Amino acid sequence: MTAASMDLDQELMRAEVESVSSDNTVTSGTNGNVQVVVRVRPPSNREKDQGYVKCVGVDSGAHSVTLNYRPQPRTFTFDYVADEVVTQEDIFAAVGKPITDACLQGYHCCLIAYGQTGAGKTFTMEGPDPESSGNSPGFAAQNKANAKRHEKRGLIPRILEYIFQRMSSEKMQSCKDVEFVVKCSYLQIYNEQVSDLLDPAALNLTIHEDAKAGMYVEGLQEVVVPTAEATYGVFRRGSENRHVGMTAMNMESSRSHSVFTVVVESQRRNDGGVMNRRTSRFYLVDLAGSERQKHSESAGIRLKEAGSINKSLSALGNVIKALVDISEGKIRHVPYRDSKLTFLLKDALGGNSKCTLIANVSPAEKNIDETLSTLKFAQRAKLIHNTAIVNEDMFGNPAVMGEEIRRLRLALAALRANMGNGSIGEQNFTMINQENPSETSRVSRLEHIISQSTKRSLEAEQKLQRKINELEGTVQNCHTYIERTGENPSDSEDDH
Numbered sequence: 304m305t306a307a308s309m310d311l312d313q314e315l316m317r318a319e320v321e322s323v324s325s326d327n328t329v330t331s332g333t334n335g336n337v338q339v340v341v342r343v344r345p346p347s348n349r350e351k352d353q354g355y356v357k358c359v360g361v362d363s364g365a366h367s368v369t370l371n372y373r374p375q376p377r378t379f380t381f382d383y384v385a386d387e388v389v390t391q392e393d394i395f396a397a398v399g400k401p402i403t404d405a406c407l408q409g410y411h412c413c414l415i416a417y418g419q420t421g422a423g424k425t426f427t428m429e430g431p432d433p434e435s436s437g438n439s440p441g442f443a444a445q446n447k448a449n450a451k452r453h454e455k456r457g458l459i460p461r462i463l464e465y466i467f468q469r470m471s472s473e474k475m476q477s478c479k480d481v482e483f484v485v486k487c488s489y490l491q492i493y494n495e496q497v498s499d500l501l502d503p504a505a506l507n508l509t510i511h512e513d514a515k516a517g518m519y520v521e522g523l524q525e526v527v528v529p530t531a532e533a534t535y536g537v538f539r540r541g542s543e544n545r546h547v548g549m550t551a552m553n554m555e556s557s558r559s560h561s562v563f564t565v566v567v568e569s570q571r572r573n574d575g576g577v578m579n580r581r582t583s584r585f586y587l588v589d590l591a592g593s594e595r596q597k598h599s600e601s602a603g604i605r606l607k608e609a610g611s612i613n614k615s616l617s618a619l620g621n622v623i624k625a626l627v628d629i630s631e632g633k634i635r636h637v638p639y640r641d642s643k644l645t646f647l648l649k650d651a652l653g654g655n656s657k658c659t660l661i662a663n664v665s666p667a668e669k670n671i672d673e674t675l676s677t678l679k680f681a682q683r684a685k686l687i688h689n690t691a692i693v694n695e696d697m698f699g700n701p702a703v704m705g706e707e708i709r710r711l712r713l714a715l716a717a718l719r720a721n722m723g724n725g726s727i728g729e730q731n732f733t734m735i736n737q738e739n740p741s742e743t744s745r746v747s748r749l750e751h752i753i754s755q756s757t758k759r760s761l762e763a764e765q766k767l768q769r770k771i772n773e774l775e776g777t778v779q780n781c782h783t784y785i786e787r788t789g790e791n792p793s794d795s796e797d798d799h
C-alpha cells in the first residue's frame with residue numbers, strides 16, 4: 304500500500320469514526336444538516352434583582368429544551384443542549400472540537416452565535432470581556448486571576464489553540480512532507496456596510512462571488528499568522544477596533560454582526576511525489592442581537608441600526624425558510640442577495656460548508672417571547688441541508704498521478720462491490736445512501752478525489768503534449784533550414 308493510499312484510508316476511517324461519535328458531541332459527518340445547539344445562560348444579577356422566574360428547562364439526555372409557555376409548554380429538540388452549569392470547556396468539547404476537526408480535514412466550516420442581546424453570544428464565542436479583568440490574551444494562565452479567566456475563555460481562543468496544536472502534532476508525527484499556512488481576517492457588518500476590523504480605514508467593502516473560491520470580500524486584509532497566540536492577538540486587535548467604532552458611533556456590541564475568518568491551507572507530499580493541497584475556511588460569526596426592534600422608540604442612528612438589523616436578520620430567516628423548502632423538495636429561489644450577511648454566508652447556509660448554529664437564550668421569564676422566537680428560528684435552521692466537500696487539489700508528475708488514479712479507481716470499484724452493487728444507478732445510490740451512509744460517504748469522497756485528480760492529470764498531460772508539439776515544431780524547422788541552406792542553424796549562430 305502506498306503512503307498516499309494509507310493517508311486516504313486513515314482519513315476515511317477518521318471521517319467514519321466522527322460520524323458515529325458519542326451522544327454528547329455535535330458530530331461532523333461527511334454531509335448533512337446544519338447542527339443546532341442551544342445554550343441557556345445562568346440568570347444575571349439584574350434578572351435576579353427584578354424578581355427572577357425561571358422559564359426554561361433542559362433535558363440534556365433527550366437533547367431537549369422546554370419553555371414554560373402559557374397556556375401550553377413548548378418542547379424543542381436539538382443536536383445538543385447546554386444548561387447553565389455547562390462549562391466553556393464542555394461547549395468546546397461538544398461543539399468546537401468536532402467542527403474544528405472538520406476544518407482541519409479540508410471542509411469549509413461556519414460557527415454562528417445567534418440570540419437576543421445579553422443572551423451569551425459573545426461569552427460563548429470569546430469568553431468574558433478581557434477589559435473587565437485586565438488585558439489577558441486568554442492563553443497563559445500565569446496567576447490565579449488569570450487561571451479563572453483562562454477557564455472561562457470561549458470557543459474562539461480554544462479553537463485557535465486546537466488548530467495549531469493539531470498542526471504541530473501532525474508535523475511532528477508525520478514522516479512525509481507537510482506544510483501549513485494559516486491566515487485570518489476580521490470584518491463587521493454594520494448598517495448594511497462591510498468594514499475591515501483590521502484596517503479601520505477600509506469601509507463599505509464589496510462582497511463578490513467566485514466560482515472556485517466562493518464568497519470573498521474585496522480589499523479585506525488577510526494576515527498570515529504563525530501561532531495561536533498571534534492569531535488571537537489579531538482577533539483582539541480587531542475586537543478593540545470594533546469597540547472604538549462603537550463608542551464613536553455610540554452603538555452597542557449587539558448592533559453589528561462580526562465575522563472572524565480563519566483560513567487553513569495544507570500541502571502534503573506523499574512518497575510518490577503527488578501533492579495534496581487543501582484549503583478550508585472557518586467563519587466564526589457573532590450576530591447582532593435578534594430581539595425585535597421597537598421602531599416607535601427608535602430615532603436617528605438607532606432607527607437606522609434597527610432597520611439594518613431587522614433587514615439582515617429577517618433576510619437570514621427568509622434564506623433559511625427557502626432552504627428548508629428546498630430540502631423538502633420544493634423549488635425555491637434563495638434570496639441570498641437580500642442582505643450583506645446572507646450573501647457573505649451563502650456557502651455556509653445550504654452550500655459547501657459545515658455549519659453549526661449556537662442559539663443562546665436567557666432563562667428568565669421576562670424574556671420568554673424572545674426565547675421562543677430564538678428557539679423557533681433554531682428549529683428551522685436544523686432542517687437546512689448542506690453538501691460539504693473536502694476542498695482539495697492533487698497535482699504532480701502525470702505518470703505518478705495516473706498510477707494514483709488507477710489505485711483510486713480500484714479502491715472505488717472495491718467499495719462498490721462491497722456494497723453488493725457493481726454499477727450504482729441514481730436510485731440504487733439513494734437507497735444505499737439510506738442503508739449505509741458511511742460506505743456511501745467513502746464512495747463520494749473517492750469520486751471527488753478521482754475527479755479532481757483526473758482534472759489535474761489531464762491538465763498536466765495537455766501541458767506536456769503542448770511542450771512536445773512545440774519541440775517537434777522546432778526540430779522540423781531545423782530540418783527545413785538545413786535542407787534549404789545546407790547549414791546547421793546552431794553552427795551559424797556560433798559564428799556570430
Ligand SMILES: Nc1ncnc2c1ncn2[C@@H]1O[C@H](COP(=O)(O)OP(=O)(O)OP(=O)(O)O)[C@@H](O)[C@H]1O
Pocket residue numbers: 343344345347387418419420421422423424425426427431432555556557591592663
Ligand atoms: N454561560 C454563561 N455563564 C456565565 N455568564 C454568562 C454566560 N453567558 C453569558 N454570561 C454573561 O452574561 C452577560 C451577557 O453575555 P454576552 O455579552 O455574551 O451576551 P451577548 O448575547 O453577546 O450580548 P450582545 O448581543 O449585547 O453582544 C455577560 O456579562 C456574560 O459574561
